[in-house]
Amino acid sequence: MSWWRDLKATVIRDEPLKNKTNFKIGGKARFFFSVKNEEELRELVVISSKHKIPLFVLGAGSNILVSDVGIKGIVVKLGSGIFKEISFSKNNSVEAGAGVRLAELIGKTSAVGLSGLEFLAGIPGTLGGAIIMNAGAWGKDIGSIVESVRVMDNRGNIELLKRKKIKFSYRHSGLDSYIILGAVLKLASDTKDRINQRIKEYLKLRSNTQDNAYPNAGCIFKNPAGTSAGKLIDACGLKAKSCGGAVVSSRHANFILNKKNASSKDVLKLMNLIRDKVKSRFNITLEPEIKIWM
Numbered sequence: 001m002s003w004w005r006d007l008k009a010t011v012i013r014d015e016p017l018k019n020k021t022n023f024k025i026g027g028k029a030r031f032f033f034s035v036k037n038e039e040e041l042r043e044l045v046v047i048s049s050k051h052k053i054p055l056f057v058l059g060a061g062s063n064i065l066v067s068d069v070g071i072k073g074i075v076v077k078l079g080s081g082i083f084k085e086i087s088f089s090k091n092n093s094v095e096a097g098a099g100v101r102l103a104e105l106i107g108k109t110s111a112v113g114l115s116g117l118e119f120l121a122g123i124p125g126t127l128g129g130a131i132i133m134n135a136g137a138w139g140k141d142i143g144s145i146v147e148s149v150r151v152m153d154n155r156g157n158i159e160l161l162k163r164k165k166i167k168f169s170y171r172h173s174g175l176d177s178y179i180i181l182g183a184v185l186k187l188a189s190d191t192k193d194r195i196n197q198r199i200k201e202y203l204k205l206r207s208n209t210q211d212n213a214y215p216n217a218g219c220i221f222k223n224p225a226g227t228s229a230g231k232l233i234d235a236c237g238l239k240a241k242s243c244g245g246a247v248v249s250s251r252h253a254n255f256i257l258n259k260k261n262a263s264s265k266d267v268l269k270l271m272n273l274i275r276d277k278v279k280s281r282f283n284i285t286l287e288p289e290i291k292i293w294m
């Protein structure tokens with residue numbers, strides 16, 4: 001059954017995913033596609049439903065842990081064409097494709113004197129990944145500046161969802177059943193100097209607190225209500241704790257570092273150990289922030 005033969009997008013068979021993730025962990029995707037428009041994506045969505053082949057959407061790979069055995073399905077990246085476009089409108093809004101990197105979006109909006117994205121500086125994801133995760137930092141999240149989101153459902157239908165229809169909450173958008181195609185964000189005008197100054201400050205705060213000495217996926221667990229996962233993990237004495245090549249950062253206890261060619265099993269083992277210790281000491285169940293692709 002060569003279902004991929006007549007598709008508009010070109011398949012890459014057995015594509016290694018390891019270097020497409022920040023963690024630098026994971027096996028191969030059986031079918032990998034980089035799509036450049038909605039039609040190419042729709043074909044894949046329809047075929048994956050028809051043949052019951054699991055479909056995973058890859059953003060920048062900054063918040064995923066991919067299994068060592070890889071993905072026995074379709075991995076699709078919104079990697080070019082309309083998914084990388086950015087356009088501005090007169091009312092201080094910016095519209096961007098889901099595949100645009102946050103860093104590029106921040107750079108382009110600040111260059112035309114549009115403010116509102118500075119708090120996202122240093123988050124290594126795409127707009128699509130940021131919206132689905134409701135990415136945020138320093139008490140703000142991207143949901144608060146979303147005007148509308150263009151999505152595709154699992155039958156290939158496209159919808160434009162207005163802000164008030166989306167239930168954003170902490171690291172949650174409620175949009176998990178959709179593929180994010182792009183979004184309109186509401187920004188405000190400001191001077192380039194003031195915007196760039198804020199970006200610098202946020203980047204400094206980040207480099208003072210996070211640990212990027214080794215590959216990682218950012219915060220592993222969500223913060224439970226009223227406290228930080230990092231504090232709980234630290235209080236359990238787990239900084240520098242390791243399983244194989246995966247090590248809890250000594251700077252930021254909610255970061256797991258891939259220090260020595262860690263496997264996904266090493267990371268999962270360490271995550272389970274952390275969860276068990278935090279549960280038995282504080283009676284709090286930590287919930288993963290990263291997405292685990294099995």
Ligand SMILES: Cc1cc2nc3c(=O)[nH]c(=O)nc-3n(C[C@H](O)[C@H](O)[C@H](O)COP(=O)(O)OP(=O)(O)OC[C@H]3O[C@@H](n4cnc5c(N)ncnc54)[C@H](O)[C@@H]3O)c2cc1C
Pocket residue numbers: 022056057058059060061062063064078098099122123124125126127128129130131132133134135136137178179180181210212216217218219291
């Ligand atoms: C060093 C570091 C620091 C970080 N700091 C922060 C931070 O301060 N705050 C924060 O919130 N996060 C942070 N992160 C996590 C991560 O960068 C964000 O969650 C980011 O928004 C994920 O985007 P991505 O494109 O990399 O998504 P990926 O990691 O590629 O994917 C994450 C999930 O989103 C899904 N997805 C991606 N694109 C789409 C799409 N177009 N449509 C539907 N689903 C999609 C994927 O299927 C997957 O389930 C950090 C990560 C790192 C490595």
